Amino acid sequence: MQRHRVAVIGAGFGGLFAIRALRNANVDITLINGTAYHLFQPLLYQVATGVLSEGEIAPPIREVLKGQDNVDVKLGWARQVDTERKVIDVAGPGIDYTVEYDSLIVAAGASQSYFGNDHFNDYAPGMKSIDDALELRAKIFGAFEIADLQTDPEAQERWLTFVVVGAGPTGVEMAGQIAELAHRNLVGQYKHIDPRKARIILIDAVGAVLNTFGDHLSTRALRQLHLMGVEVELNTKVVDVDLTGIEVESERGHQRIPSMTKVWAAGVQAPPLAKQIAESAGAETDRAGRVMVQPDLTVPGHPEIFVLGDMMHLPGDDGRPLPGVAQVAIQGGRYAADVIKRRLRHKDAPAPFKYFDKGSMATISRFSAVASIGKLRLSGFIAWMMWLAVHVVYLVGFKNRFTTVLHWAVSFVGRGRSERVATEQQAFARRAMRDYGDPYRRVREAEEAQMPAETTTGVPTETTTAVPAGKHPAEAEKTKATVGR
Secondary structure, rough: OEEEEEEEOOOOHHHHHHHHHOOOOEEEEEEEOOOOOOOOOOHHHHHOOOOOOHHHOOEEEEHHHHOOOOOEEEOOOOEEEEEEOEEEEEEEEEEEEEEEEOEEOOOOOOOEEEOOOHHHOOOOOOOOOHHHHHHHHHHHHHHHHOOOOOOOHHHHHOOEEEEEEOOHHHHHHHHHHHHHHHHHHHOOOOOOHHHOEEEEEEOOOOOOOOHOOHHHHHHHHHHHHOOOOEEEEEEOOEEEEEEEEEEEEOOOOEEEEEEEEEEEEEEOOOOOHHHHHHHHHHOOOOOOEEEEOOOOOOOOOOEEEEEEEEEEEEEEOOOOOOOOHHHHHHHHHHHHHHHHHHHHHHOOOEEEEEEOOEEEEEEEEEOOOEEOOOOOOEEEHHHHHHHHHHHHOOOOOOHHHHHHHHHHHHHHHOOOOOOOOOHHHHHHHHHHHHOOOHHHHHHHHHHHHOEEEEEOOEEOOOOOOOOOOOOOOHHHHHHHOOOOO
């Protein structure tokens, strides 16, 4: 008899921990993911600022799961789910295919939100993928190199001005690391500029940095940022972004900040797949596009479909939706796996999902962090050491933990950066690929154009067809974000 088929969309924390929890279950698992690696997203900013390599935070999925025989890993982007037929349509690299399931776990993560201003993305990359981090690394280190060539003071200042939008954990950590680069790591390495004169500006529309950490830690973080030379602009709304600057509105009125390097760390939204699943299943979504799920993390009316992590809307004990953090996804993945195993054993369903908050942490600079754990509020060196320990624990694989600790020692104890290599291709490939179109589609069309055509006489004749430049199909462009990276 055919074993129970479990399909998992997304190899982020939720999907990966669900698969691991099903290691010994009597199921066959198909994992669908848009990349061949599992991404430890909380450390992306360290890839962008040269502390870590991408390989240290993105181990290959097949290597991570090589000891689990009941998993079939497939590369591709889930385009839509037919909830009635229990079939997933997937767009792979140059090939489309379908996956059938008995139980479905959807943990496709989140995409960057520009609050309706998607054109900002052309000039202010987000922090959701390895591609984003490598692009930002090329732009950040390239900015210092280009500034060193400038003879016009205004042009030099534009290149040495870095703007980070969003004062949550990602934005604070990013601004802190750029400040460390400018004021500590790069000092004395340039003949014509002083990196210490770089401006690092952190912008947020709300009135506090790390506003979810409480007033005490927020104030401490703000003080530390000021000590590092970061200019913090709160209650400031971004109204436009272009190649050479960013325009904001605040209590001081309209202002333009000339800057060649902008980073977007504000706002997330569920990928389009969440809306498609909700519409197919007759479920509702919230303003951020997340699927409103039942207390057991299933879609209403479809107990076989679990939606986890950043894609789900589930109120916590305080009535507010659970946050889009790693622990919510990890605990949700384990819970969904437990429900499936209980069903297969004909056992009673477990109690409704209850999130255990293990706390929140954010680094500001080397030896300085803030941590909120229950009623405990910590800052400074102790919080930083806790942050290091927690992130080492959750890195996948011993090799990654070992090399990460070595690179942290180089960057935090010494003055070096282990990963400063940046190329023009990294800086500009995203926009070039968008203009070029889907490369796999081009290959497929070229192959089809060269295939012999059978004539009525049975003699094959060669046909030639022009290969259009084209762009990514809108459907594929939208759905590439549907799978956790």
